Amino acid sequence: MATYLYRLGRYCFRRRRAVLAVWIAVLIAVCGAAGAFAGKTSDEFKVPGTEAQATLDRIKDTFPAQGHGSAQVVFAAPAGGGIAAPDAAKAVGASVERIAHVPGVAAVPDPYATGAVSPDGRVAIALVSFDHKLAEVTDQQREAVRAAAEPARAAGLDVAFGGDAYNRMAKVEGGSESIGVVVAGAVLVITLGTLVAAGLPLLTALAGVGVAMAGLLALTGSFEIITTAPVLALMVGLAVGIDYALFILFRHRRHLDEGLEPEEAAARATATAGSAVVFAGLTVVVALAGLAVAGVPFLTVMGLAASGAVVVAVLVAITLLPAVLGFVGRGIDRLPLWKRAPAANGGTTMGERWARFVVRRPLPVLLLGLTGLGVLAAPAASLDLGLPGGGSQAVGTDARKAYDLVSDSFGPGFNAPLVVVVDAHDAPNPEQAVQTVAGRLQTLEGVRTLLPPTVDRASGTALVPVIPTTGPDHADTRALVNEIRDQRAALRSATGASVAVTGTTAANIDVSTKLDQALPPFVAVIAGIALVLLALAFRSILVPLKAVLGFLLSIAASLGAVVAVYQWGWLDGFIDVPKVGPVVSFVPILLIGVLFGLAMDYELFLVSGMKEQHVHGKAPREAVVGGVKGGARVVTAAALIMVSVFGAFVLGDDPIVQPIGFALAVGVLVDAFVVRMALVPAAMALFGRAAWWFPRSLGKVVPKVDMEGEELMARLAEEKREAKEPAGV
Structure with missing residues (x-):
């Protein structure tokens, strides 16, 4: 490996203008592709094959609203009982009516008609259903729903927007990561001692991250990419990009201190430290790609996205960095901030x-x-x-x-609704089967209440909303889901209906x-x-x-x-x-x-x-x-x-x-x-x-990786010796 990387490092050093031009062209091309083909990232953590997802896929034609985006608009009066006051009720009703006319909103029932008013009369919930999937709900629609609630705000009510449509995750905004870059720059300056040397790893790492991020964004228009994937790619790509460049640069300066010419120093650094970089990068890529073992699509996408960033970081380190070193030459120690003792001095x-x-x-x-x-x-x-x-x-x-408003006024379980799907088409009496299942569910520990079921008579299927006593991340809610699933055999024996649990919480x-x-x-x-x-x-x-x-x-x-x-x-x-x-x-x-x-x-x-x-x-x-x-x-x-x-x-x-x-x-x-x-x-x-x-037996079959450059150094020494022979003859 070291021999090939030695040749590559020397080639990039000598052909630095061409290498730089290629990387600039690649960056421009992927940025153009990102501008032309970028789409939306997804906030949905879907896993095909789980019971909840399989059930949702099965009922999507019968109850299409279950697969659509939804939101909560929570109206809160300043004092208890105030939400039912005439002025407040009028303002809420006007807001609900305006929300219903927002393009893309399929339904928004009046909270007073559905009984979605807290026992203390302070909070009311309007459940907004969109006519398309959550991934297709646009920011413009979210803002339109916000704007439509203006009558309630004008009446002095607090209005908050929650639910799946407003639980946005993991946006790349540039604030925190810029702090990391600044700190990394300070570490580089302290370690390397000169502004020129410290700037090179930052420069090449940012170039690599730019290529990787633009390439990933270009793919969002054709593939479903979870919102967290670009953030992870940025995080990992930036870190390894700086580190890989630092490894090679550190070895390059050591060779310069030993008296080598810049070209030879860059070639040898790419050969030795570059071998470690390639091997290390390979391990990162394999590990991240190995996330596919979990069988979770969004996790696989995250792993592949970060792997792509690492691949780009490795390529930048072994090609662009030697080219940049060619431009810098011996000027790598310019703009010193402190006097550096050469490594060749060998001090303790x-x-x-x-x-x-x-x-x-x-x-x-x-x-x-x-x-x-x-x-x-x-x-x-x-x-x-x-x-x-x-x-x-x-x-x-x-x-x-x-x-918090819903949890405090209605109970934490109203933020963790479960949807029990009762398929009673084979039951002797479908309506009675649904009622029997609902009655059994009401007796389970951990169930606070049941909401009125939604029934499709043609298919004999019903949706029974179950409100737990605890929130979505509570162990008792998980226990309740398992308990309902454990009751399926008994319920089928008693009613002839099959039961499954779905919904966001499940x-x-x-x-x-x-x-x-x-x-x-x-x-x-x-x-x-x-x-x-x-x-x-x-x-x-x-x-x-x-x-x-x-x-x-x-x-x-x-x-x-x-x-x-x-x-x-x-x-x-x-x-x-x-x-x-x-x-x-x-x-x-x-x-x-x-x-x-x-x-x-x-x-x-x-x-x-x-x-x-x-x-x-x-x-x-x-x-x-x-x-x-x-x-x-x-x-x-x-x-x-x-x-x-x-x-x-x-x-x-x-x-x-x-x-x-x-x-x-x-x-x-x-x-x-x-x-x-x-x-x-x-x-x-x-x-x-x-x-x-x-073991010798393994030594015969395991290929030798020349990471330390032993074979390369031996070959260079042999070439040097052969070059001197004619002169001495």
Whole structure:
């Protein structure tokens, strides 16, 4: 691999104008495609095959409104009983009538006629049904519904808008991520010492992110892409784009310090550090694409979107960066902010001092690190999963205001309605069957009330709305859904009717259950991939096993922190958590996929340095010190950059993006500074020469990956020797 990348790096350096022109053309082309073909992203977390989704698909022709978008318009009077006052009732009625005339609104029943008035007479709910799917509800229609409620606002009533149509998620707005870029820039300046050197990783990373994001947006017109996918692609693409460029740039400057010409330095950096970048990028892509194992389409789309961003980041790092280095030449150290000692001087660094401390006390460091990670991971045993809704939105938003008004005035269960579908077409007496089922449902623990059923006599099917006593993310609501499903056999025996549960709440519960069940096989697949790739990279047995165990420790610690903050409410006030409750159901599996690849970055960079020292004859512990000394600074900078990029997303208030950013920031922090910089050197020191043992039988069949550039250096030395021979003859 190193030989091919060496040639590629040299070619891009020499043909820098052509390479730059190609990337500019690609950027312009994908931006044009985004402008021409971009469509809308989806806010629906649909999972085909779950009972709720299958039931909804089955009844969509009989009850088409069940598959359409809906919203709540919540009217609240300043005092109890005020919503029924003549002036308030008139204003609500006028608003409802105007909403009914908004294009795309199919129905909006009068809340007084349907009894949708709270017991204290303060709040009324108008349920708005659109005549098309939620994904097709436009922002213009949402704003038109808002504007139509003006009579109620003019009468002094509070009006809030909630429901599926207003629970908007995960928008890329540029605020928090720009903070991450600024912090990353500061880390680069401190690490590299000059504005020119610090600017190169930012420049190339932003170029890569621009290409990836524009390409993804261009696909939204042809494919259903969940709204969270572009945000994840931006988050991951920006972080790895900066880090990959930093790895290569760091090696390039080292070669310059050794006296190489810029072209040769860039070619060798692309060959060696570039090999680690390609391998690390491959692991990230494989892990993210592996999200398809869960069998959840929107999660697969998120994984593929982020994978695309990583592929672009790798291509930029091994082509555009060498080209830019060709333009910069020896001017990479221009605009210095502090005097940098060349790496060739070989002074004692902080990384070397830390490594020597660890290898002198490997067992205490290992035990202390494992204890700390165990404490941090302990809350993960209480992990509870769910999907966000109106109650997860930030306090002060319209959707959260509507959710809280309904919950406080009607009860939390009115935000978690279940739809029980009774198919009685085979029953001896369909009407009696529906009544019997409804009567049985009313007796179940956890049911607050039943709303009047909707019956289609032609098909013998009825929809029975069930209002739980608890909210959508409460364990008792999940228990109620399971209880209704457990009653199906008995109900069919008693009435001849089949029963199924659907609706948004049931669908979210099914998605969370499916994702929870997908975690063990996904972890097994990821662990297997890691073992194979690392065995291929290092030709070792113990190194891959150690790496996988370290990765699992990082995952457990990160999930423990997420549970403590987002489920238990620790650090409330320090981190502005929209609502304490179940963790977003796809955060664990997404964390595993993303963090696996990122963790392998640091593993590859550090351990490849240790192997390089070992290959050159260093004693095992000295090889560990040498590897840490060579990689500590760049790994530290890379980790801080990733933490700053991911952590910036915690500053937002999106209920999905915020915990994802927090989980990744904690995961990278723990993996880089505890696992890779402490536990890995300690374990390698304890392993000694056994760390590099590899069975001969496997060595014959496993292809050799020249990540450290041994074969390349040997070939270059041979070419140099051959070039001198004619002169000496």
